[in-house]
Amino acid sequence: MSAQLIDGVLLSQQLRAEIKQRASVLTAKGKQPGLAVILVGEDPASHVYVRNKVKACADVGFHSILEKYDADLTEAALLERIASLNADPAIHGILVQMPLPKHINPNKVIEAISTTKDVDGYSVLSAGELMTGLPGFRPCTPYGCMKLIESTGYDLRGKHAVVIGRSNTVGKPMALLLLQANASVTICHSATPDLAYHTRQADVVVAAVGRRDTLTADMVKPGAIVIDVGMNRDDDGKLCGDVDTAAVRDVAAHITPVPGGVGPMTITMLLMNTVEAAERN
Numbered sequence: 387m388s389a390q391l392i393d394g395v396l397l398s399q400q401l402r403a404e405i406k407q408r409a410s411v412l413t414a415k416g417k418q419p420g421l422a423v424i425l426v427g428e429d430p431a432s433h434v435y436v437r438n439k440v441k442a443c444a445d446v447g448f449h450s451i452l453e454k455y456d457a458d459l460t461e462a463a464l465l466e467r468i469a470s471l472n473a474d475p476a477i478h479g480i481l482v483q484m485p486l487p488k489h490i491n492p493n494k495v496i497e498a499i500s501t502t503k504d505v506d507g508y509s510v511l512s513a514g515e516l517m518t519g520l521p522g523f524r525p526c527t528p529y530g531c532m533k534l535i536e537s538t539g540y541d542l543r544g545k546h547a548v549v550i551g552r553s554n555t556v557g558k559p560m561a562l563l564l565l566q567a568n569a570s571v572t573i574c575h576s577a578t579p580d581l582a583y584h585t586r587q588a589d590v591v592v593a594a595v596g597r598r599d600t601l602t603a604d605m606v607k608p609g610a611i612v613i614d615v616g617m618n619r620d621d622d623g624k625l626c627g628d629v630d631t632a633a634v635r636d637v638a639a640h641i642t643p644v645p646g647g648v649g650p651m652t653i654t655m656l657l658m659n660t661v662e663a664a665e666r667n
């Protein structure tokens with residue numbers, strides 16, 4: 387058997403066409419969706435990501451602003467900038483690219499963003515809304531993973547999903563979204579003694595660790611769905627995920643590639659949250 391690749395670029399194109407349509411309706415009413423992206427410091431990967439986000443905004447007809455600051459920007463200055471974007475009627479979503487320099491407290495920054503503009507879904511309120519099943523902004527990466535699973539036509543009800551990783555941005559919200567879709571969910575992490583014991587029983591595996599070859603073919607149940615959230619470099623400097631994709635393809639039924647899987651969907655769900663923010667306000 388060879389797993390079908392779940393194409394995150396194709397699914398993104400389809401969803402972005404729908405987002406573009408919704409944006410044009412708003413623009414016609416004088417309310418063009420607007421996203422502000424703030425980048426602090428010189429991390430080269432972050433520069434690539436924010437450029438992709440701003441380009442994606444243009445593609446779907448959003449207004450966007452990109453603000454880049456040197457790594458020595460003070461926390462107070464950043465908080466002040468966020469306060470003025472909170473009050474800016476042309477801006478419906480605010481994204482502060484992570485990670486931030488050490489002297490800036492990310493929690494303070496996240497909580498400074500108006501909850502109506504928290505399109506990353508990183509705030510304590512958004513996390514609480516997700517946990518209680520209230521409407522709100524879902525974190526873009528796990529939200530995109532759910533869309534990738536849905537696109538296969540798979541019904542998660544009663545299935546066993548294993549999430550590897552417990553970050554606030556991916557692992558934890560991913561588990562809650564799977565639970566909301568009526569899966570039985572196991573969260574594994576660095577202190578799990580026998581990871582393979584869990585993943586071998588999984589109908590769905592989401593790997594979000596940040597270490598390549600975390601999930602190998604012997605760890606996967608035949609016919610499983612595998613979602614690869616990893617963003618790593620192999621020995622040749624090529625982008626690769628957390629999954630040994632070439633080998634796992636012989637076992638799984640569906641698998642997301644890296645690049646071209648979860649990454650583009652993360653940006654698509656950011657656009658989705660932003661158009662929704664504009665529709666709501």
Ligand SMILES: Nc1nc(=O)c2c([nH]1)NC[C@@H]1CN(c3ccc(C(=O)N[C@@H](CCC(=O)O)C(=O)O)cc3)C=[N+]21
Nearest residue numbers: 435481482483484485506645646647648649650652653
């Ligand atoms: N406040 C905040 N929100 C984020 O959503 C956020 C963040 N900070 N910090 C960093 C991570 C990472 N992230 C990615 C988004 C898209 C790709 C992406 O488009 N990846 C392409 C490949 C890009 C390449 O070639 O390097 C792909 O997988 O096909 C990757 C990574 C968003 N993040």
